[in-house]
Amino acid sequence: xGVRRLLIASMSTxxxxxxxxxxxxxxxxxxxxxxxxxxxxAPPPTPRRSAPRTPTRVATPAPARNRVxxxxxxxxxxGSIEVDKIPASINAVDSNQISRTRSPDIxxxxxxxxxxxxxxEVTGNPFQPDVQFRGFVASPLAGTPQxxxxxxxxxxxxxxxxDTVNWDxxxxxxxxxxxxxxxxxxxxxxxxxxxxxxxxxxxxxxxxAEIDVMGGSFGRIQGSAQWGKQVDNNWAVYGALEGIHDxxxxxxxxxxxxxxxxxxxxxxxxxxxxxxxxIANNSLAGPSTVPAELLQQYWGATYTTPQTISNKVGYLNLxxxxxxxxxxxxxxxxxxxxxxxxTVDGNPTDTQPCGADPTLLCFGxxxxxxxxxxxAQLVNPFAxxxxxxxxxxxxxxxxxxGVSGQATNSDQLFxxxxxxxxGATYDVSSTRFTGSAxxxxxxxxxxxxxxxxxxxxxxxxxxxxxxxxxxxxQYQGLYALDTFSVTDRFAVTAGGRFNAARVTLMDQLGTxxxxxxxxxxxxxxxxxxxxxxxxxxxxxxxxxxxxxxxxLELGCADPTRxxxxxxxxxADPSLQQVVSKTFEAGFRGTKExxxxxxxxxxxxxRATNYDDILATPIPGLTGFGFFQNVGRTRRQGIEAEVNLKxxxxxxxxxxxxxxxxxxxxxxxxxxxxxxxxxxxxxxxxGNQIPRLPRHLIKASVEYAVTDVWKVGGDALFVSSQYFVxxxxxxxxxxxxxxxxxxxxxxxxxxxxxxxxxxxxxxDNRYSxxxxxxxxxxxxxxxxxxxxxxxxxxxxxxxxxxxxxGARVTF
Numbered sequence: 001x002g003v004r005r006l007l008i009a010s011m012s013t014x015x016x017x018x019x020x021x022x023x024x025x026x027x028x029x030x031x032x033x034x035x036x037x038x039x040x041x042a043p044p045p046t047p048r049r050s051a052p053r054t055p056t057r058v059a060t061p062a063p064a065r066n067r068v069x070x071x072x073x074x075x076x077x078x079g080s081i082e083v084d085k086i087p088a089s090i091n092a093v094d095s096n097q098i099s100r101t102r103s104p105d106i107x108x109x110x111x112x113x114x115x116x117x118x119x120x121e122v123t124g125n126p127f128q129p130d131v132q133f134r135g136f137v138a139s140p141l142a143g144t145p146q147x148x149x150x151x152x153x154x155x156x157x158x159x160x161x162x163d164t165v166n167w168d169x170x171x172x173x174x175x176x177x178x179x180x181x182x183x184x185x186x187x188x189x190x191x192x193x194x195x196x197x198x199x200x201x202x203x204x205x206x207x208x209a210e211i212d213v214m215g216g217s218f219g220r221i222q223g224s225a226q227w228g229k230q231v232d233n234n235w236a237v238y239g240a241l242e243g244i245h246d247x248x249x250x251x252x253x254x255x256x257x258x259x260x261x262x263x264x265x266x267x268x269x270x271x272x273x274x275x276x277x278x279i280a281n282n283s284l285a286g287p288s289t290v291p292a293e294l295l296q297q298y299w300g301a302t303y304t305t306p307q308t309i310s311n312k313v314g315y316l317n318l319x320x321x322x323x324x325x326x327x328x329x330x331x332x333x334x335x336x337x338x339x340x341x342x343t344v345d346g347n348p349t350d351t352q353p354c355g356a357d358p359t360l361l362c363f364g365x366x367x368x369x370x371x372x373x374x375x376a377q378l379v380n381p382f383a384x385x386x387x388x389x390x391x392x393x394x395x396x397x398x399x400x401x402g403v404s405g406q407a408t409n410s411d412q413l414f415x416x417x418x419x420x421x422x423g424a425t426y427d428v429s430s431t432r433f434t435g436s437a438x439x440x441x442x443x444x445x446x447x448x449x450x451x452x453x454x455x456x457x458x459x460x461x462x463x464x465x466x467x468x469x470x471x472x473x474q475y476q477g478l479y480a481l482d483t484f485s486v487t488d489r490f491a492v493t494a495g496g497r498f499n500a501a502r503v504t505l506m507d508q509l510g511t512x513x514x515x516x517x518x519x520x521x522x523x524x525x526x527x528x529x530x531x532x533x534x535x536x537x538x539x540x541x542x543x544x545x546x547x548x549x550x551x552l553e554l555g556c557a558d559p560t561r562x563x564x565x566x567x568x569x570x571a572d573p574s575l576q577q578v579v580s581k582t583f584e585a586g587f588r589g590t591k592e593x594x595x596x597x598x599x600x601x602x603x604x605x606r607a608t609n610y611d612d613i614l615a616t617p618i619p620g621l622t623g624f625g626f627f628q629n630v631g632r633t634r635r636q637g638i639e640a641e642v643n644l645k646x647x648x649x650x651x652x653x654x655x656x657x658x659x660x661x662x663x664x665x666x667x668x669x670x671x672x673x674x675x676x677x678x679x680x681x682x683x684x685x686g687n688q689i690p691r692l693p694r695h696l697i698k699a700s701v702e703y704a705v706t707d708v709w710k711v712g713g714d715a716l717f718v719s720s721q722y723f724v725x726x727x728x729x730x731x732x733x734x735x736x737x738x739x740x741x742x743x744x745x746x747x748x749x750x751x752x753x754x755x756x757x758x759x760x761x762x763d764n765r766y767s768x769x770x771x772x773x774x775x776x777x778x779x780x781x782x783x784x785x786x787x788x789x790x791x792x793x794x795x796x797x798x799x800x801x802x803x804x805g806a807r808v809t810f
Contacts, residue, residue, distance in 0.1 A: 072179065072197055073481050073493075074186040075154040076406035078321060078329040079421040085483050085491040087527025087541035088183035088584055089603050089639065091115070095176050095201070100702065100712075102214060102743065102757050102803065104222055104244050104257065106172045107131050110196070111698075112714055114180050115639040116656035118696055120768030121795055123286035124250065124307070127168040127257055130769075133180060134605065135635035135660040135692050136193025138165040142394075142552060143627075145613050147192040147580075153200050153276060153317055155335045156188060160398040160429030160473050162552040163190055166341075169280045169313045171261035173212075173224040174240035176201045182605070183543045183584045185497045185523035186479045188425065191545045192580040193607065193635070202263040202274060203228045203236025214805030216757075218798075219247030219254075236265045249798055250300040252307070253285045270323035277316045284309045289771055289793040297782045299765060299796055304389070304778075305447050310342040329408045337400040342393070346448030348777040349390040350464070351439060351455065353380050361439075363458040371456040373466065378453065382441060387778065389442040391450045392564065394435045402427035417485035421495075425477040431551065435467040444781040464564060468508035471551035476500045481525070489531040493541070496524040501548040501577075505555060513555055519548040519577045532587075539603075540585035549575040553613060553627040562624040576611040576629045583607075586639075596646025606636040608663070617669035617725075619679020631664030633689060650712070653699040660689040662727065671772035672723075673791050674730040681728040688722055688729055691769055693736070695719035708747040715740045723792070724771040737766035739797070753807040763800035770794050 070080040071090055083090055091114045098109040107129045111119045119129040128140040136147030138158075146163040149156055158165055179197045181187060187195035206228035213223040226240040244257040259280035266273045286309055287302040294301040315338070321331040353359075355366030361378040363370035369377040382388060406423035437455040440448045457465040479497035486492060500520040507513035527541025549557075556563040557575050586603020612633045617625040641654040662683050670681045688694075695717070702712030720733035740762060745755035775788040 072181060073184065073483070074406060074421050074423055074479065075151055075156075075188075075197070075404065075425075076331050076333075076408070076421070076423055077154065077199075078331055078408040079186075079406060079423075079481070081419050081483055084531055084537045085485070085493070085529050087493050087529050087539045088181070089586060089601070089605070090588065091117075091180035091182075093178045098172065098175055098178070100743070102755065102805065104172050104224070104242060105129065105167060106170055106175055106178055106198070107167050110178060110180065111716070112700055113652065115641045115654035115698070116637065116658065116696060117180065118693065118718060120691075121797070122288070122769050123284075123309075124253060124288045124290075124302075124795065125248075125255060125284050125286045125309075126246065126798065127244070127255055127282070127284060128286060128309070129167060131165070131167070131196070132692065133196075134182075134193045134607065134637060135658055135689065136607075138196065140164050140166050140168075143615055145578075145615070146190055146550075147547065149187050149189065149191040149195040150198070151187065151195060152198045153319065154333050154404070155315075155317055155337075155402065156190075156427070157337075158190055159339055159341075159396075160400055160551075161396050161431045161433060161471065162550045163547075166311050166313075166339075168257055168282045168284060169259065169311060170198065171200075171240055171242060171259045171278060171280075173226050173242055174200050174238075174261040176205065183525070183527070183541050183582050185525055185543050185545050186421075186423070186481055186495070188477050188479075188497065189475060189499055189501065190547045192547055192578065192609065200261065200263065200276065201226070201228065201238055201240070202265045202276070203230050203238040204265055204267065204272075206238055209810040210807065212805065212807045214755075214803055216803030217801035218249045219245065220801075220803065221245045234266055234268050236267075238263045238265075248285065248287075249801075250287050250290075250796070251302045252305045253287050253300075253302070255282070255284045257282045257284075271321060273318075273320045275316070275318050277314075279314045280312065282311045284311065289769065289773075289795045291773060291780075291788055292790045292792040292794050293780055293788055294782055295767075295794060295796055299799065301782075303446055303773075303793070304346040304348070304442065305445075306344045306346050306391070308344045310340075312340040314338045327409055327411045330405070331408075332403070332405045334403045335401070337398075339396070339398045339400075341396045345392045345394075346440065346442075347390055347392055348442070348774070349388050349437075349439065350459070351378075351388055351390065353382075358384075363455070363464065364460070368458070368460055370458045371465070373454050373456045375456060378439075378455075381451065381453065387442045389440045389448045390455070391438045391440050391448055392435065393438070394433065396431060396433050398429055398431040400427060400429040413484060419483045421479075421481045423477075423479050425475070427473070427475045429471075429473040431471045431473075433467065433469045433471070433551075437464050437466075442778060444785075446778070446781070463561065466509065467513075469513050469551075469555060470506045470508060472502075472504045472506075473551065474502040490528065491530075492526075492528045494524075494526050496522055498522045499546060499548075503548065503551055503554060505551055515554060515574075517549070517554060517574055519546075521546045521577065521579065527584075533589075535591055536587060536589040538585075538587050540583075542581075542583050544582070545580045547578040547580075547613075549577065549613060549627070556625075557627045559616070559626050559628065562618045562626045564624060575613060575627065578612055579610045581608050581610070593644075596644050596649060598642070598644050600640075600642045602638070602640040604636075604638045606634065609633045609635075614668075617671075619669040619675065625669065630662070630666050633661065634663055635660045635689075635692075648704045650702040651700070654697070656696040658692055658694055658696075660692045661685075662687050662689065668727055670725045670727070671774055671791060672725050672728070672731055673772075674726075674728065681726075681730070683727045687727060690722040690724045690726055693719045693721045695736075702743075709744070710746075711742075711744045713740065713742045718768075721770075724769065726772070734767060734770040734794075737764060737768075737797070739764055739766070751809050753809075755805055755807065757803045759801045759803070760797070760799060764797075765799065766797050767794035768797055 138148035182194040209227040222244040228238040230236040239262040261278040263276040354362040361370040404425040481495035505515040523544040525543040584605040588601035591598040637658040643652040697717040700714035743757040773793040779785040
């Protein structure tokens with residue numbers, strides 16, 4: 001019930017450290033947070049305390065005479081330029097910071113170190129979080145309007161059918177850096193709020209071997225192993241293997257994650273080629289939100305079960321870079337990805353005994369017949385006191401193939417430094433989607449038990465029943481970006497990207513879902529940076545981005561024929577593409593102090609979406625709704641960050657303010673207690689968008705007590721937010737929360753480190769997301785079968801948890 005109820009209520013590139021000696025070794029103590037561009041003269045003028053280093057047999061770079069931080073301007077690695085020429089906010093997380101979280105989920109590191117980014121377990125599973133940045137979402141939940149593009153080794157990994165991002169499939173141990181790119185249309189479709197660009201490790205930048213095992217609360221057992229070796233001057237290999245088991249703190253919430261990543265690289269005379277591959281096979285339980293009244297009885301409660309997801313993926317990427325001349329670099333990528341997802345979702349049902357003849361079953365009311373797969377009305381086999389439900393199943397199988405090419409030129413223009421990037425991409429995906437509904441009974445523990453009887457096409461105008469759909473997505477892009485240095489201090493960036501998309505739907509059971517939709521758009525970018533001093537840079541920029549409707553949204557976009565979002569599709573009217581226009585400006589700087597390197601930044605942004613898409617519920621029909629364009633929405637805010645790094649101390653703190661509002665009036669169905677007699681709420685211009693907290697405050701610190709012992713902690717404050725379904729802003733907000741975590745590590749020997757972690761130290765009981773549910777759909781068995789009185793359904797956070805582990809390097 002959780003997935004359905006919530007839906008209806010609601011890089012091969014990265015930050016690369018270049019030196020005149022080449023790419024920095026993987027375990028070098030980089031500090032990607034100390035931005036913008038930093039040039040460090042080595043050795044330092046004043047000796048500093050020697051910090052404990054985690055032993056790893058990696059190549060030690062020669063002392064850098066000129067170290068420059070660069071940042072990506074496109075999905076291709078050679079498109080990176082110095083950070084003081086980027087007309088946008090810069091957010092980066094390196095492998096050391098990722099490792100410090102001890103989490104197998106990259107989203108945890110992003111939340112800890114990127115201002116304005118937060119996560120919530122909307123599905124009820126820690127391995128499939130919603131990632132929210134500046135009011136835009138990258139979610140694993142089908143039907144959630146997506147607004148962030150995610151890249152791995154330069155390949156966009158938003159899934160073809162619904163643009164979802166399955167974070168559990170990403171091999172965290174193999175990530176070298178993660179960047180959140182803003183204000184840049186070169187990252188293609190869906191980058192409305194930005195792009196998350198993941199650069200993976202390879203044998204040239206990671207040497208040695210590592211085994212890391214950890215266990216702790218709620219049955220958590222996890223382990224990872226990675227190995228990298230540069231065989232000779234030309235060849236290198238790398239591999240990473242991860243396995244996690246977690247029982248979860250809620251009933252029926254056990255998960256298993258298994259994933260592998262590998263890379264074979266070859267390079268010579270500045271040219272480099274890589275073949276990398278990955279596989280994953282994960283079984284996840286996602287109990288989703290649960291009525292507040294059940295949580296008051298037991299924090300680990302669930303509402304309906306089963307709620308399971310099976311995710312499998314296999315991919316193969318071939319990348320190549322050729323330095324044709326001292327100023328021209330060409331690179332290309334070819335990728336093949338296969339994805340398979342099966343979901344099982346236990347829910348209440350609109351099937352009921354017919355009023356005139358209880359021996360037969362009706363759907364939606366007590367007069368409309370419920371049909372079986374053979375088209376005949378179903379006979380009622382259930383006991384008179386049975387509580388009916390259904391088990392909804394979906395299967396999604398996608399195959400994606402794509403190629404891309406990029407050329408980078410650094411010739412001077414009119415005697416000034418200039419960097420030109422030109423690229424093109426082509427991706428085609430084929431998806432087969434099926435859905436079925438099995439009638440069931442619901443027990444007093446909210447376990448849904450199937451009967452073996454499947455629903456055929458039933459309901460009028462609503463419908464449920466088997467779905468079989470084939471879709472083909474064709475995405476093409478052409479982009480160009482040019483950064484021209486007007487003076488040594490002033491740089492201007494201009495360019496844009498043209499996107500063309502075609503989405504074809506082919507109904508395998510009839511014709512209602514047939515459709516052929518085409519979209520195209522040119523998205524410009526213009527911006528500039530100015531170095532006020534050698535330590536302070538100002539930036540400003542404007543860009544546009546677009547998102548085309550997904551096959552899932554197009555298959556459920558008819559208000560006269562609503563469907564169960566994410567599970568059953570019924571009609572194929574057209575939707576307009578979403579266009580976002582973003583302004584961004586700010587300052588950033590660095591300062592070398594006696595106590596370490598200080599970095600800071602402060603910036604503001606405003607992003608306006610046109611023809612935004614939302615899932616719109618249908619009043620009085622549990623779980624039914626449709627997707628529609630809802631006009632304009634706006635997200636604007638301020639972000640500030642300060643960080644300090646020395647050999648003994650790592651410190652970072654940030655604050656983010658987000659104001660997200662509807663700009664046009666609209667009417668939405670809702671289970672809110674403030675809905676009118678018809679089940680609708682009226683959204684007015686200026687109402688805040690639900691589920692988006694206005695204030696985020698973060699802090700993290702790690703201190704080397706001795707050469708072998710480190711202690712640290714991190715804190716997160718998230719302000720109150722409106723419930724999903726309360727777009728009219730009439731219901732009290734979901735309360736704010738604060739959570740504190742502690743960690744420590746001890747280097748026992750050169751090759752052995754032990755560590756421990758305590759999450760949610762004060763055992764705070766809080767919820768990361770709230771929505772409403774149909775209080776009449778099922779009885780409150782925790783209260784003797786009485787009707788629920790509290791309309792809230794919440795996503796509970798994990799209680800206090802203890803973890804301990806060991807890391808061995810060779």
